[in-house]
Amino acid sequence: MxxxxxxxxxxxxxxxxxxxxxxxxxxxxxxxxxxxxxxxxxxxxxGRKVELSGTWDCGYARPTARMQYTASSFAQPLTNMFGVLLQTHRSLERPEGFFPTQAGLHTETGDIFRRNVYRPIFQSVERLLLWLHWLQQGRVQIYILYIAVTMLILLIWNL
Amino acid sequence: MNTTSWLNPLAALVLSPLLPGIINRTKAFFAGRRGQPLLQGYYDIAKLLHKGAVYSRTTSWIFRAGPVVGLAAVLMALVLLPLGGSAAPLNFTGDIILLAYLLGLMRFFTVIAALDTGSAFEGMGASREVQFSVLTEPALLLSLAAMGKAGQIGSGSRIEHLDNFLSLSGIYSNLSASVWMRNGTILLLVAGALLIVLLAESPRIPVDDPNTHLELTMIHEVMVLDHGGPDFAMILYGAALKLWVFSALLAGVLIPVRSAYWWLDAGAVIGGIFLLAVVIGVIESSMARLRLLRVPQLLTGAGVLSILAFALILWR
Incomplete structure (x- = not known):
């Protein structure tokens, strides 16, 4: 072939x-x-001594799981480097006053292709199809009418 | 497969722990000290092999697998590496990609072993290591590709034969003094890029300071802080072998001796590897490490050199 x-x-x-x-x-x-x-x-x-101990913490007495490197801190140098492309959204709540009780940092790296390419395309397709929504009445008689009209048109077409 | 092809893996296995010794002696010479014995690398590994081990309570089997997989991966990378004009024990079309990813596998296991400890220091080192490798890997692959194309044009034969262009052994066997005469600029750009990649991967000044004592500024050393005993011996040996791999890649470009005697060709490259260790020592003695924020710029520079070499060879 x-x-x-x-x-x-x-x-x-x-x-x-x-x-x-x-x-x-x-x-x-x-x-x-x-x-x-x-x-x-x-x-x-x-036959040798194999001991268990704490992770090396440089003398810091009470490390907790909250101080661990998270996925986003691990990726931070790279997301910074490609910041132009990734468009990371960053909201920072600074600690204020002498005894701050609240502080926070929130970053969110969305999917730029989903946001800028796929979502607009699929949304416009959806809008187009919603515009045809009036055809869908939910009554069997009307659907049978559609079939009959279609067949009639096809018949005339073929004549 | 001939016996001479096994010379490089054997030489690397036996001689690679000498390289850090040579670097340190060169640095000692510049600082006016006597320095540690040349064989210190062997003493360290032997001492560590005779020790017990201490593991952190937070670690799992991943932490114990890290050094083992890392050493195995770099050992396999050695088998792909040609020496002088003679081919590597194993070579095939496209083995440059396998070489890059065997070293990638080594790095991956070092990184997840570091993350397994849960230490913020080691997370920081792992994060930096990954960031820098994103920049060095394309520089390495593009340099090798440009070199392959340069050798192919230079030798003027078997243009259509893919093996020559896409396998490490083919790339290096095509290189010769006449290729340097014809495509000297391109090979010089490639050598520049490979030198930066070598310094970044080893990891030496100006990218990482192996002598630093501050965890916050370390990259490679901090990732292996929690390893000890035989595990650390494997890491030290693996690091020496990795230094050998990158030095051999660079020395193969810089000293393409192609005589009638294979031992002369191979000897020239091995001599070149030791000479490179001296050069690294000189670089480390004459400059400080770069600020961490500047390092990506240096590595991007390596990438630009390799892209330039590749573009030049394509548009000739």
Whole structure:
């Protein structure tokens, strides 16, 4: 159908398949290597003192989960760098007075494609279809009338 | 597959812990000190391998997997790396992408192991590491692509053969003094970009100071704060191997000796790797690290150099 011979197709497929074979081979060796290193590590630690302790906190006595790096603090350098594209919305509530009781920072990085591309397109489609809403009366008699009118028009068309 | 192709992985396994030693001795020389022994890297790894371990209570298996996966990934990257004109033990079309992502896998596990501790310091380091790698990765890939194209045009043969253009071994075996004569500008731009990538990935001054003692300003060192014992030995060894990988990539461009003897070609690159360690030492002695906000600009500079090289080679 495409005018290609079997050997042609095989030749082109081989270009794609041979790197994949190597990738699979290397991934396999990688997994074996990981297993070997893990075994080596547990062999080394067997019979030695393995202790549990707190995370290194630089002398700070009471770290809590609230001080942990969150997903948005992790991504902050990148969202700053690409701020022009991402258009992160940021609202800051500064601590005020000597004994502030309230402070807050809220950032929200929306999906710019959803906001600027998909939503306008789908909204205009929806508006267009709502405009045809009057056709949908909910009464069977009217729907049968639609069918009859359609068939009549088609009949006249064909005459 | 021939025996000479295994020379690079073997040389890296044996010699890579020397590189930090050479860098430190160079820095000591500039500071007028005697400095630590050249073999300090080996002593450190041996000492750590004989220790027990302390784990944080907040960590899970991810933290323990980090060093293991990281070392395994960089070991596999070594197998893809050609030395001089001879091919790597494993090479195929498109292995430059696999190389970049094996190193990416290493970084990913270092980063999630750091986040696993729940420490704000390590989160900060992980966040910076990821930010910088976003900038160095395209620079690395574009540099390699520009180099492949330059070698292909320079050698003038097998233009249509993809293997030559898209595999590391093909790219490096095409490089020679005559390619430098014809496409010197492009290779110089590539070498500049690769040097910045090397400094950022190693990670050395001006991107990260390995000697700093303040957690807030660290990048790589802070991510591995909570590792100890055999885990930390694996991290140190993995870091030395990674330094070897990037040095070999750069030395392969700068010193493309293509003689009749494979040992001369390979020896030139290995000599180049040690010379690069001295150069890194000189760079570290002669400048301070950049302010953290300036680092992305330097790395973008590397990206621009590689884009320029790639554009120049495309429009020739």
């Amino acid at each position: 495409t005018g290609l011979t079997g050997s042609d197709v095989q030749g082109h497929l081989a270009v794609a398949v041979s790197p994949l074979r190597s990738v699979v081979l290397i991934s396999g060796i990688l997994l074996v290597l990981i297993a070997l290193l893990a075994v080596m590590r547990s062999r080394l630690l067997a």
